[in-house]
Structure formats: structure tokens, C-alpha cells
Amino acid sequence: MELLILKVAIILVVGFIGGKVAEKYKLPSVSGYLVFGLFLGPSVGLIFKGFEGVITAQDQDSLKFISEIALSFIAFSIGSEFNLKRLLSYGKNVTSITNHEVLFAVVLVFLTLFFIPKPAPIMNGYEPFSRNNIAIGLIFASMSAATAPAATLMVMRQYRAYGPVTKTILPVVAMDDIHGIVIFGFLISIAKMLTSGETSNVFLMFAKPFAEVFGSILLGGIIGYILVFVTKKIKKSMSDYQIVSVTAILLTMSLVLVFNNLLSKYDLSFSTLLTNMMVGAMVANLIKKPDDTFASVNNFTSPFFVIFFTIAGASLDLGILKTSFLVSILALVYILARGFGKYFGAYVGAKKRNMEPTVQKYIGFALLPQGGVSLGLLVIVMRQMPNFYPLISTIIMLSILVYETTGPIFAKIAISKAGEINGLDRLEELSSVDDL
Numbered sequence: 001m002e003l004l005i006l007k008v009a010i011i012l013v014v015g016f017i018g019g020k021v022a023e024k025y026k027l028p029s030v031s032g033y034l035v036f037g038l039f040l041g042p043s044v045g046l047i048f049k050g051f052e053g054v055i056t057a058q059d060q061d062s063l064k065f066i067s068e069i070a071l072s073f074i075a076f077s078i079g080s081e082f083n084l085k086r087l088l089s090y091g092k093n094v095t096s097i098t099n100h101e102v103l104f105a106v107v108l109v110f111l112t113l114f115f116i117p118k119p120a121p122i123m124n125g126y127e128p129f130s131r132n133n134i135a136i137g138l139i140f141a142s143m144s145a146a147t148a149p150a151a152t153l154m155v156m157r158q159y160r161a162y163g164p165v166t167k168t169i170l171p172v173v174a175m176d177d178i179h180g181i182v183i184f185g186f187l188i189s190i191a192k193m194l195t196s197g198e199t200s201n202v203f204l205m206f207a208k209p210f211a212e213v214f215g216s217i218l219l220g221g222i223i224g225y226i227l228v229f230v231t232k233k234i235k236k237s238m239s240d241y242q243i244v245s246v247t248a249i250l251l252t253m254s255l256v257l258v259f260n261n262l263l264s265k266y267d268l269s270f271s272t273l274l275t276n277m278m279v280g281a282m283v284a285n286l287i288k289k290p291d292d293t294f295a296s297v298n299n300f301t302s303p304f305f306v307i308f309f310t311i312a313g314a315s316l317d318l319g320i321l322k323t324s325f326l327v328s329i330l331a332l333v334y335i336l337a338r339g340f341g342k343y344f345g346a347y348v349g350a351k352k353r354n355m356e357p358t359v360q361k362y363i364g365f366a367l368l369p370q371g372g373v374s375l376g377l378l379v380i381v382m383r384q385m386p387n388f389y390p391l392i393s394t395i396i397m398l399s400i401l402v403y404e405t406t407g408p409i410f411a412k413i414a415i416s417k418a419g420e421i422n423g424l425d426r427l428e429e430l431s432s433v434d435d436l
Helices: 002-024 029-038 042-046 057-062 064-079 084-114 131-143 149-158 164-196 202-233 238-266 272-286 291-298 302-315 318-322 325-352 357-367 372-384 389-417 423-435
Strands: none
Touching: 002 029, 002 057, 002 302, 029 149, 029 302, 029 389, 057 064, 057 302, 064 149, 064 164, 064 238, 064 272, 064 291, 064 302, 084 131, 084 164, 084 325, 084 357, 131 164, 131 372, 131 389, 149 164, 149 302, 149 389, 164 202, 164 272, 164 357, 164 372, 164 389, 202 238, 202 272, 238 272, 238 291, 272 291, 302 389, 325 357, 325 389, 357 389, 372 389
């Protein structure tokens, strides 16, 4: 235990230094956390042979709960963007962008990977229209939809961004995670049927994604309502808001785990991300001044975020770059197809709604990060389709390596080109002038 606590301190120090170095070179702090985290994990073995890193796989497993807490805080913050009044004003815009960027990414990934030969142990001879090839394409396509919200949110906070692009990013990211979970549920069901030849319980297989999404939303709604009720009764102080809100977020995490244990025999699982988003959404809609509640949580979370992103960097293994040439080609095609699909899909979705030129040009850059949701989906692939897991996990991990390290940079490019850096400061200045 003492050694684990020491390693947490090392993670914080290394992450802090990485963030400062990144800031010095005018890069997002998140990129610094991730890159410096690489030196704590197995990637350092490329330099020092036989050394597996300060943060071992066992350490990552032991510290997984910290990452879960950080993701829950992030999801709660994203819920603030689901204010119904705000959504009604630009809901169709968000829906159009989300639908198009998800559709373009899924279709483009499937079509491009479909015609590339797969490793012999999986395919036993490449046949484009074989069931195995179609199944692999469907799984990769389904995993291309979701965007990791954490890095983008951190970049926006660091640069105090505000404007049309910033206001659109978080609702799109939240909705495309919902899309991603549902699409993955459908397509992995089809992939399982193709590879097994079984067609029994088809209704249940297709109903599972909806059960998982709506179950998560219902649980989050109940806990969110209780949080709102308690918040209205307590003394109006930041410390009280903080204690009550953090308790609600941790309670949500624990209940999701309890329900997932109970539902595991039915192959169902609720999403911590969606559940905490719904808790945040309830606060955003049912409290007159929700900003105090969200601010109280944000003031508590900085160390968790540093640990989360530094551990994420430590979990990435650059050694997988030494895999076969064919796997490297598959990974490169997947990464490019997903990136182009998301960018051009978002552009088309914004263009069809005649949104601001800055939104059309730049929002796609902010939708590239891939991380937490994809890692969660990999666990399902490992459990349900173990024969395909080695290939799929290698390519997805390479994609995460690329997108988690470059995604924050692209997010900064988006808000910088849109002229939204320090937008919150300008907004506060205008508000103070109006008060005068």
C-alpha cells in the first residue's frame, strides 16, 4: 500500500511537470500529461530493455478506480450542456452534426477496412465477403463512433474557450457517445451471429443496447433528482454544494457497479459515463443557478484529472508499433478513415444546418480524441469475441495512442482558429459592463 501511494505521488509530479512543459511550448496541458505518462509505463522498455516501467499493469488495475472517478466528474460536467432551453435553441444543429459525423466515420471505416487482408490466424485465407471479414469490419466500424470527451473538455477549460464552436462541442460529444454505445451493441450482435451462425434470441441481442442506454439514463435521473432535492434544502455555500455533489457522483459510480454485477448474467451493463451525464443534466435543468454546483465540483477535480491522463499515458505501450507490417497498415487505415469520417461528417452536418462558418470548418477537429469509451468496448469484445480480440485491441490501442496524444492539439487548433480562446474572459467583461 505504501508503495502504491508513493506511485500516486510520482504520477502527480510527473503529470504536473508534463503539463508545465506543454504549456511552455504552447500545447494543451493534457498532451503533456499523456506524453510524460509514457515514461512511467511499458513504453520505457523500448529504451531500457527488460524494464516494464514504474507503473505496472497491476498498478494500473489497482488505480483504475481513480480513472473511473475522473471520468465520472467529466461526465457530470458534460451534463451541464443538456439544459433543455439551450438544447431547444440549437438541438437540431447538434443532432445534424452528430448523426453525420457518426455515420461518415462508421461507413468509411467499414468500407476501407473491408478490402484489406487480415492476419492469417484470424482469416485463414483472405476472402472479402467471408463472414469473419465482415464481422471484423463491423466491430471496427462500431468502435469508431464514440469520442473521448475528457481531453477536449480539459483543453476548453485550460484556454477558457467560449463561442459557437465551444458551445456545440460538448453536446455533440455526449450524443455521439450515446450513438456509439447503441451502434456498438447492434453491430457486435450482428458480428456474433455471422461468426457463430446462430440466430436465436435475435430480439434480445438488439434490445440490449437500448436497455443499457435507457437503464443508465433512468438511474442517473433518479439520483440527479435526489441531488437536486437535497441541494435546494442545504445552506447555499460552495463547500456544501461540493460535498453533496461529489457524494452523488460517487454514489452513482457504486450503484452502476452493483447493477452491472447483478446484470452480468444477462450480458448487460450500465454506463458510468451516461449515468453521471444524466445526473448533471438534472442539475442543469432543475436548479435555478446550477453554475455554483458545477463550479464546486470543478474546483475539486484537478488532481484526479492529472492522475487520470498521466495513467492513460502510462497505459499506452509503444511496443505495439513493432507488430507486423499488415497490422500497422490496418491501424493506419483505421486511424485515417475514422479521422476523415468524423471531420467531413461534422462539416456536412453543420453545413446542412447553415451554422456559423467557424463551426463548419473547425468542430470536426475537436471530435478526434478516442479513449475511455473505446477501452470499455474492448472489454466487451474480449468477453464476447475472444478470437478477434488480439487484432482488434492492438489496432484500437494504436488508434488511442495517436488520438489521445494529438487530439488535444487538434482541439486547441479548433478553438484557436475559431477565435474562441479566452472567450469566457471576454464574456465576463461584457457582463460587467452591462451591470454598470
